[in-house]
Amino acid sequence: MIEATPVLLAGLFVWATVVGLDLVSLPQVMASRPLVAGTVTGIIVGDVQFGVAAGAVLELFAMESLAIGAARYPDYGAATVAAVLTGAGRPPVEALGAAVVLGLLLAGLGGWSLSRLRHVNATAVRRRTASLASGDPVAVRAIHFSSLGRDVIRSSALGALALAAALTVRQMPSLPEAGHMGLSVLVLGGALAGGVSGAVRSGRGTRMRWLGAGGVLGLIITAVMA
């Protein structure tokens, strides 16, 4: 069992804020990808195996959505940190389902918060339309830095909420065996579908043939390894 000390929570809070900011604003180095965020969180909490497993499951879900321009997409950064904290130190079969479901809920909430932030940024731009039209560099800098500041606030608030939710779920009584088995099947099946669905949605023709060829090779490797 992992003990959630203040130092550990402070570290996770900083990491959740960093990955939240990395998604779009700065520096977009892909630290917010669930596999990366989950592995690092696993190292922080001292359960790398669970961090990697939760990160890999959420990564397959993340591969379904394209983080492109004006599209609304889930924010998996803080969500992954919360998922790993929820299940760290417990057997994956008992913890993975609930941890991933919490992660998916938080990812949806994160996506919504990003959309709201963009509306707020638009209001800030409209308020300074005259200065921008006159080519005032001070206005450009002010809008840029205030928008970055708003994303820091969004990411840290989301991070704090995610950690609070994870600690709450950790305190809850464990589900009966049928419950955690059912959730595990659901999230693992959903993750596999997410991984395939993302590839199917982003191409046709040649791309689909290569996806199929890769799938056959993947199944052969799986059979050999079994």
Added chain:
Amino acid sequence: MKAPLWRAFLRLFAVQGAWSYERMLGIGMGYSALPLLEELRRTDPVAYRAAVARQSDFFNSQPYLAGLALGAATRAEYQGVPGHKIARLRTALCGPLGALGDQLFWTGLLPLLMSVALLFTAAGWPLIGVIVFLVMFNGIRVAVEWWGLHRGWRTGLSVGMVVQRSWMSTAVAWIGPAAAFAVGVAVPVTGAWLVRTVAPSLALGTIGMAGLALVATRVDPRMTALRFVLVGTVLVFLWLGVRA
């Protein structure tokens, strides 16, 4: 001009920092353009203000290729190109840079390298997988970003030819199929590893659930795997309630 180019390049890492539904990447582009327009500020303050206004206007493209437009449009400000032509250049670059960049990075390099990372993970080397992913993705991204800014700055208004004749179309042609192949390999291998890690007895149930989720996402395009699982979770809890 090396130092201003470097400063603009560093600012491109936060080009989406002020992303809004009003101007999308516009403010980030304007902020990144300021070091490049510094010379103009000293020589022609009026032209400088007009340039800042133009560079901060609406702009949208894939962020890693935004440097190409930034370099070209700011260079054009020094070449005495009329303002409306520079504005038209920026608008004209939005579509191609968005489409090429999305195919190159979001539906190409990212799923390709992430699939490789997942395969490393399934083979028992998750840290190596994550490091390989981060180093390769960011190495290529930084190189492309620098190339774009530099090339745009050198060519100015004729940047369209650079986009047409560059390596990007060729790269897009092979990276899409490569990414699809890698995802095809990675999904079953990662799935099998996850089932082994969680509980091998769940294998058949997981395959069945994946099939069901896939059908649901194909039948209704609004039904993503994420939504499928959240709806399924409600059903699991209802079922547990009935059992209790």
